[in-house]
Amino acid sequence: MQAKTMAVFNKDGKFQPHTIERRDPGANDVVVKIEYCGICHSDIHTARSEWGPAAYPCVPGHEIVGKVIAIGKKVKRFKVGEPVGVGCFVDSCGKCSPCKKNEEQFCEVKTVFTYNSTELDGKTPTYGGYASHITVKDKYVLKIKKGLPLDKIAPLLCAGITTYSPLKRYKTSKGKKIGVVGLGGLGHMAVKIAKAMGAEVTVFSTSPSKESDAKRLGAKHFKVTKTPEAFTSMMGKLDLIIDTVSAPHSFTPYLSTLKLGGTMVLVGVSPDPNSLDAFGLIGGRKVLTGSLIGGIKETQEMLDFCARKKVFSDIELIKPEKIDEAYNRTVAGDVKYRFVVDLNTL
Amino acid sequence: MQAKTMAVFNKDGKFQPHTIERRDPGANDVVVKIEYCGICHSDIHTARSEWGPAAYPCVPGHEIVGKVIAIGKKVKRFKVGEPVGVGCFVDSCGKCSPCKKNEEQFCEVKTVFTYNSTELDGKTPTYGGYASHITVKDKYVLKIKKGLPLDKIAPLLCAGITTYSPLKRYKTSKGKKIGVVGLGGLGHMAVKIAKAMGAEVTVFSTSPSKESDAKRLGAKHFKVTKTPEAFTSMMGKLDLIIDTVSAPHSFTPYLSTLKLGGTMVLVGVSPDPNSLDAFGLIGGRKVLTGSLIGGIKETQEMLDFCARKKVFSDIELIKPEKIDEAYNRTVAGDVKYRFVVDLNTL
Numbered sequence: 001m002q003a004k005t006m007a008v009f010n011k012d013g014k015f016q017p018h019t020i021e022r023r024d025p026g027a028n029d030v031v032v033k034i035e036y037c038g039i040c041h042s043d044i045h046t047a048r049s050e051w052g053p054a055a056y057p058c059v060p061g062h063e064i065v066g067k068v069i070a071i072g073k074k075v076k077r078f079k080v081g082e083p084v085g086v087g088c089f090v091d092s093c094g095k096c097s098p099c100k101k102n103e104e105q106f107c108e109v110k111t112v113f114t115y116n117s118t119e120l121d122g123k124t125p126t127y128g129g130y131a132s133h134i135t136v137k138d139k140y141v142l143k144i145k146k147g148l149p150l151d152k153i154a155p156l157l158c159a160g161i162t163t164y165s166p167l168k169r170y171k172t173s174k175g176k177k178i179g180v181v182g183l184g185g186l187g188h189m190a191v192k193i194a195k196a197m198g199a200e201v202t203v204f205s206t207s208p209s210k211e212s213d214a215k216r217l218g219a220k221h222f223k224v225t226k227t228p229e230a231f232t233s234m235m236g237k238l239d240l241i242i243d244t245v246s247a248p249h250s251f252t253p254y255l256s257t258l259k260l261g262g263t264m265v266l267v268g269v270s271p272d273p274n275s276l277d278a279f280g281l282i283g284g285r286k287v288l289t290g291s292l293i294g295g296i297k298e299t300q301e302m303l304d305f306c307a308r309k310k311v312f313s314d315i316e317l318i319k320p321e322k323i324d325e326a327y328n329r330t331v332a333g334d335v336k337y338r339f340v341v342d343l344n345t346l
Numbered sequence: 347m348q349a350k351t352m353a354v355f356n357k358d359g360k361f362q363p364h365t366i367e368r369r370d371p372g373a374n375d376v377v378v379k380i381e382y383c384g385i386c387h388s389d390i391h392t393a394r395s396e397w398g399p400a401a402y403p404c405v406p407g408h409e410i411v412g413k414v415i416a417i418g419k420k421v422k423r424f425k426v427g428e429p430v431g432v433g434c435f436v437d438s439c440g441k442c443s444p445c446k447k448n449e450e451q452f453c454e455v456k457t458v459f460t461y462n463s464t465e466l467d468g469k470t471p472t473y474g475g476y477a478s479h480i481t482v483k484d485k486y487v488l489k490i491k492k493g494l495p496l497d498k499i500a501p502l503l504c505a506g507i508t509t510y511s512p513l514k515r516y517k518t519s520k521g522k523k524i525g526v527v528g529l530g531g532l533g534h535m536a537v538k539i540a541k542a543m544g545a546e547v548t549v550f551s552t553s554p555s556k557e558s559d560a561k562r563l564g565a566k567h568f569k570v571t572k573t574p575e576a577f578t579s580m581m582g583k584l585d586l587i588i589d590t591v592s593a594p595h596s597f598t599p600y601l602s603t604l605k606l607g608g609t610m611v612l613v614g615v616s617p618d619p620n621s622l623d624a625f626g627l628i629g630g631r632k633v634l635t636g637s638l639i640g641g642i643k644e645t646q647e648m649l650d651f652c653a654r655k656k657v658f659s660d661i662e663l664i665k666p667e668k669i670d671e672a673y674n675r676t677v678a679g680d681v682k683y684r685f686v687v688d689l690n691t692l
Contacts, residue, residue: 098606106606106630250619260444260452266624273596273621278612282636284452290628 001031002338004346005131006320007057008047015323018057020127022135028060030078030141031070034039037129038063038313039339041185041246046116050271054116060112061129061341062088063157065150075138083150083179085303086134086143087157088293089113091120091161094139102297104140130320132346142300145307150289152312155338158293159313163190163242165294166265167197170240174198179234179241179257183210185330186244186267188314188337191217194242196309202238204230204254213336217314231256236284238262248272251288255280263287270314315340350692351477352666353403354393364403366473368481376424376487377416378432383475384409385500385685387531387592390673392462396617407687408434408460409474409503411496421484424679429496431488431649432480433503434639435459437466438486441545442449448643450486478692488646491653498658501531501684503650504639505659509588510609510648511640513543518587520544523630525580525587525603526565529556531676532590532613534660534683537563540588542655547663548584550576550600559682563660577602582630584608594618597634597645601626609633661686 001291007018014092025031043060045051064086069080078084079273092099093109105111112119115128127134144153172178178199180190187203195218202221203214213224223230234257246268252275254264266287281288294302306312314337318326326339353364371377389406391397410432414424424430438445439455451457458465463475473480490499509532516525524540526533527550540547541564548567549560557568571577580603587600592614598621600610610632627634640648652658660683664672672685 002639057629103606251622252619260449266627269624269628273598273623275619276597276634278615278624278636280636281612281634282615282638285636285638287633287635288622289633290624290626290631292628292631 001135003131003133005059005127006323008054010056013048013327015320016055020057020059022133025070025072025135027072027074028138029135030068030071030075030084030138031068031133031135032064032066032084032141033133034064034066034129034297034343035340036065036151036154037061038158038315039323039326039330040158041330042158044330047327055125058116059130061127061131062086063154063159063340064114064129064134065144065154065157066133069090070131072138077138077143078141083144083146083148085144085153085157086114086129086136086140087142087161087299090136090140091127093120104295105293130323130341130343132343142296142303144303148307149312151317151340151342152315153303153306154340155189155313156306157299158305159185159189159338160193161294161299161302162186162267162291163244164193164305165298166239166242166267166291167194167240169291170263170265172197172199172240173219176200177202177237179204179238179254181241181243181254182245182268182322183207183214183337184244184333185335185338188217190242190244191219192311193306194218196305196311202234203270206307210286216284236260241265242267244268246270248274250275252277252280255288258284259288260284261287263289264340266290278285313338317342320346347481348518349477351405351473351481352669353405354400356402357395357400359394359673360636360665366403366405366477366508368479371416371418371481372483373418373420374417375481376414376421376430376484377479377481378410378412378487379415379473379479380410380412380477380689382411382497382500383407383687383689384661385669385672385687386504386677387676388504390676392431393673401471404462405473405476406461407477408432409489409505410460410475410480411500412479415479417483423484423489424487429490429492429494431490431499432460432475432482432486433488433507433645434451436482436486439466448641450641451639455603473492476669476687476689478689486642488642488649490649494653495658496563497663497686497688498661499649499652500686501535501659502652503645505531505535505684506539506652507640507645507648508532508613508637510539510651512588512613512637512643513540513586514644515637516609516611518543518545518586522546522585523548523583523601525550525584527587527589527600528591528614529553529683530590530679531681531684534563536590537565538657539652540564542651542657548580553606564618571679574599582606587611588613590614592616594620596621598623598626601632601634604630604632606630607633612636659684663688666692
């Protein structure tokens with residue numbers, strides 16, 4: 001089965017139409033006609049081989065939404081015509097301890113990532129969502145309630161779950177004070193989700209111009225991090241910080257804004273090491289940790305939460321031929337707050 | 347009331363006899379005739395103004411054991427003649443949230459540290475354990491069971507509680523695999539306590555010569571950290587790491603030895619920032635945190651645990667006139683594993 005797609009051919013990072021092969025649906029497979037796919041910063045890092053050499057042709061995209069167009073004969077959970085999502089991975093062993101705990105992203109055998117990975121056979125390449133359709137095992141397909149704006153839901157499949165998972169794990173709720181570092185694709189989702197969970201949100205940003213947006217999205221406080229006052233004014237106040245910044249920065253001033261025993265969760269990966277003073281953790285017994293997307297069960301929970309709370313991504317919808325330009329604008333931080341590729345016209 | 351002592355007069359770090367004033371015992375005070383005091387690396391940093399300018403004369407020492415020689419009229423918990431200990435702090439507000447949770451080391455008003463601090467009045471200086479006696483509020487005095495080797499117990503008051511607290515907090519027990527980074531004063535206590543809690547201990551050290559000692563102290567495995575094999579051979583194996591090293595080092599290779607969701611606790615404070623790759627925390631959702639001594643209740647629990655399990659420090663007992671030499675040898679890592687000053691002859 002062929003899928004029309006836009007593929008990165010090589011490291012120059014330019015997109016061009018390319019036809020890839022999708023497998024014919026097996027008994028447990030769902031075939032999805034892709035309607036929208038978000039552009040995640042990971043797509044750019046991967047397509048440009050910034051996280052190690054990519055396998056070309058590379059078809060990025062793991063914020064996929066669309067409709068079911070065919071199902072395998074054993075598939076019971078989905079019907080043709082239903083809206084569905086596909087996130088950052090499409091298979092895992094299903095038997096190891098993390099898989100049994102619904103944390104397939106940490107599968108001890110192999111998490112099959114949606115693109116630039118290989119299937120469990122270790123050789124068949126995976127191709128992502130900048131394409132006309134995709135074939136995925138039913139267990140790894142997410143349900144989306146009918147009647148919702150699918151384009152604005154696409155980014156939830158990565159940016160949404162990446163921020164929802166740590167906010168949930170650390171019991172974000174009414175009365176909690178949450179810091180969000182960086183107001184980009186991940187950051188704007190963190191603000192919306194934390195606010196929807198009832199928390200009081202403070203955004204830390206290098207850009208004073210983002211204050212009005214931060215507040216519109218749900219933040220109560222906005223701190224420009226270029227002055228020490230941003231941190232001294234928040235000393236010991238926060239329960240939890242979600243750090244979405246992927247440029248190198250010191251964690252120490254942020255740790256000072258946490259309460260005794262408070263937690264800072266990294267969800268942005270900077271290419272170079274960051275700086276950390278040990279005493280920033282020891283004094284006040286602060287916790288620094290990271291979080292990696294979420295398992296299928298938690299991703300479904302997040303989609304249901306966002307549907308209930310009407311939490312969607314702020315997006316800029318583009319045609320596939322604008323992907324190059326969108327990549328450059330994403331790298332420059334010039335997007336509010338996620339590009340989504342409209343694949344209906346592909 | 348006067349106390350004979352050995353005091354640091356100034357930043358040249360030389361000790362010389364000096365007489366300090368101790369307060370006359372109030373209704374809730376206990377006067378302790380000091381018999382032994384451990385030399386903690388913090389003493390050296392402080393006496394030499396390496397952690398900011400010290401207040402001179404400076405009398406270090408917060409690993410204090412001795413016998414009660416007088417009690418205030420309201421003191422019920424202690425009797426004259428009893429063996430007791432005094433640790434890293436001697437007062438706190440007693441009313442704030444951390445104090446109420448028995449974590450006086452994080453008092454929101456003021457933790458009165460045993461030396462180079464001031465009393466709650468904000469002006470009366472505190473002087474530590476390199477002295478003939480000390481006057482302390484009864485609530486901050488620890489009980490020690492009779493008939494135990496007091497000199498080997500002294501280091502428990504800081505090195506013991508510093509390592510016991512995180513080992514306990516993260517539920518060290520039979521079947522758990524614990525890493526200990528660095529085999530010095532703190533490290534050797536971490537090995538002994540983790541072993542006494544039933545865990546399997548791996549020591550990471552830069553010194554191949556420490557292997558036999560590590561194993562004698564209770565470690566099952568010993569890894570020389572100068573080769574990558576030290577880390578690759580331990581990939582994903584440990585539940586918890588206690589990092590006692592106070593020289594700058596990268597946390598990333600150690601994080602790789604933790605299981606999914608495993609925790610690395612810093613108890614050594616390096617003067618310069620350390621390096622950390624965010625992905626070392628995100629992949630496998632590792633936790634990096636710190637721990638600062640322990641509250642009075644937990645310190646008592648630790649002393650009782652060590653008495654029951656016969657866990658004491660390996661020490662080198664010295665006369666007060668050898669303190670200078672002991673400082674230099676401690677800085678050079680030439681001590682197995684804690685110098686303790688014999689103050690009986692002062």
